[in-house]
Amino acid sequence: MPTNLPSEAKRKWNEVSMARNPTEKLRLMREFLSLVPKHKGTAKLCAQVKRQMAILRREIEEKKRRKTGRGGPKFFVEKEGAAQIVVLGPTKVGRSSLLTSLTNAKVEVSSYPFTTREPVPGMMLYQDIQFQIVEAPALIEGSADGEGWGLQTLALARNADGLILMVDLSNEPRKQLELILNELDKARIVTQKPKAQISIERKHMGFGLRIICIGKLVDCTLKDVENLLKSYRVNDAIVKIQGEASLDDIEDAIFESTAYRPAIIIANKADLAVNLQKQIIELQNFVKGKLNVIPISCKTGLNLDKIGEEIFKMLDIIRVYTKEPGRKNPSPKPFILKRDSTVLDLARQIHSDFVERFMFARVWSKRLTFSPQKVGLNFKLEDGDIIEIHAR
Numbered sequence: 001m002p003t004n005l006p007s008e009a010k011r012k013w014n015e016v017s018m019a020r021n022p023t024e025k026l027r028l029m030r031e032f033l034s035l036v037p038k039h040k041g042t043a044k045l046c047a048q049v050k051r052q053m054a055i056l057r058r059e060i061e062e063k064k065r066r067k068t069g070r071g072g073p074k075f076f077v078e079k080e081g082a083a084q085i086v087v088l089g090p091t092k093v094g095r096s097s098l099l100t101s102l103t104n105a106k107v108e109v110s111s112y113p114f115t116t117r118e119p120v121p122g123m124m125l126y127q128d129i130q131f132q133i134v135e136a137p138a139l140i141e142g143s144a145d146g147e148g149w150g151l152q153t154l155a156l157a158r159n160a161d162g163l164i165l166m167v168d169l170s171n172e173p174r175k176q177l178e179l180i181l182n183e184l185d186k187a188r189i190v191t192q193k194p195k196a197q198i199s200i201e202r203k204h205m206g207f208g209l210r211i212i213c214i215g216k217l218v219d220c221t222l223k224d225v226e227n228l229l230k231s232y233r234v235n236d237a238i239v240k241i242q243g244e245a246s247l248d249d250i251e252d253a254i255f256e257s258t259a260y261r262p263a264i265i266i267a268n269k270a271d272l273a274v275n276l277q278k279q280i281i282e283l284q285n286f287v288k289g290k291l292n293v294i295p296i297s298c299k300t301g302l303n304l305d306k307i308g309e310e311i312f313k314m315l316d317i318i319r320v321y322t323k324e325p326g327r328k329n330p331s332p333k334p335f336i337l338k339r340d341s342t343v344l345d346l347a348r349q350i351h352s353d354f355v356e357r358f359m360f361a362r363v364w365s366k367r368l369t370f371s372p373q374k375v376g377l378n379f380k381l382e383d384g385d386i387i388e389i390h391a392r
């Protein structure tokens with residue numbers, strides 16, 4: 001997004017980023033837009049800012065409604081269990097049917113469209129952990145531009161740990177998938193790990209600019225990045241750059257970060273499919289084989305027992321069982337960590353001062369030639385490992 005914005009506009013965007021009050025933020029965004037010259041190079045940016053304004057407007061409305069006690073749908077679902085998975089799809093694909101098949105949730109299944117109007121959570125057991133499955137209201141074309149409850153639905157997806165993209169095999173599934181992916185794209189949510197991952201965390205005045213670059217800068221130097229950030233008055237922040245990032249990627253992140261959410265595609269109503277095999281291949285080709293497509297039927301129960309494992313695989317997580325020194329058995333409740341986590345990551349999760357007090361750990365694992373093995377903070381953990389940490 002090479003926009004070449006005038007410096008007043010850049011300065012204004014900094015005011016937007018720093019504003020905490022939604023009404024104030026909205027006013028500043030309007031002022032920002034008036035400072036942006038309108039041409040082809042800025043069209044995308046303007047659309048994006050307008051979308052952010054629409055989200056803010058909704059937020060303000062919702063707050064007002066809650067104050068006056070007029071209720072209205074609630075769009076934030078507190079996370080529970082090992083991960084929160086949001087089920088997205090057009091109406092009538094069977095999102096409620098899936099939720100009732102997999103979880104304890106009570107939700108209405110009906111042949112009428114748009115039955116589910118607010119997010120409904122339920123807990124699903126997978127081996128020894130639980131996933132929270134949340135049915136989102138239906139997506140429609142224009143959801144990302146504020147149609148229906150689209151903005152809240154997409155905010156729900158942004159907040160999730162993973163997504164189920166659900167389509168109906170008896171009703172043009174490829175078109176349905178295209179719709180879902182389009183709306184996600186507009187809302188800057190991607191389902192494939194982007195080349196660059198950039199986060200900008202604003203800090204108080206006087207903090208200074210800290211750029212942490214784990215990865216590679218493409219076509220630019222660290223100095224260029226610093227100059228760009230300074231031109232936007234980003235003087236006090238922690239900027240993390242992962243992967244392969246270009247200057248454009250960093251400019252993009254100043255306006256809105258791209259959220260990466262892993263996803264699987266669930267193709268429901270396999271019992272009604274005319275040519276199941278062919279349809280599944282078509283869907284796989286459509287996403288260039290980058291997302292898993294699982295045919296299921298909520299009616300016959302086909303493949304419902306495979307979903308837990310698919311979710312687990314997509315999340316790229318591992319379970320680690322801790323054991324207190326002297327005890328015989330590990331705790332039955334595992335810690336959930338990202339794949340490739342080390343003993344250090346685990347120690348941090350257990351307690352903030354655990355790392356300083358750490359002496360050594362013992363790990364039991366099937367993959368080790370002998371167990372237990374004495375290890376240090378850098379030891380890489382794997383799913384199923386049992387660990388005993390010795391600390392001062």
Ligand SMILES: Nc1nc2c(ncn2[C@@H]2O[C@H](COP(=O)(O)OP(=O)(O)OP(=O)(O)O)[C@@H](O)[C@H]2O)c(=O)[nH]1
Nearest residue numbers: 091092093094095096097110114115116269298299
């Ligand atoms: N044949 C068949 N019908 C199904 C299947 N799954 C769901 N249905 C039917 O599809 C219709 C819609 O199901 P819901 O689960 O309510 O769909 P939804 O996606 O939650 O829809 P909304 O919340 O209204 O947007 C209902 O009539 C279900 O009985 C399936 O696997 N096979």
Ligand SMILES: [Mg+2]
Nearest residue numbers: 095096115116
């Ligand atoms: Mg529903």
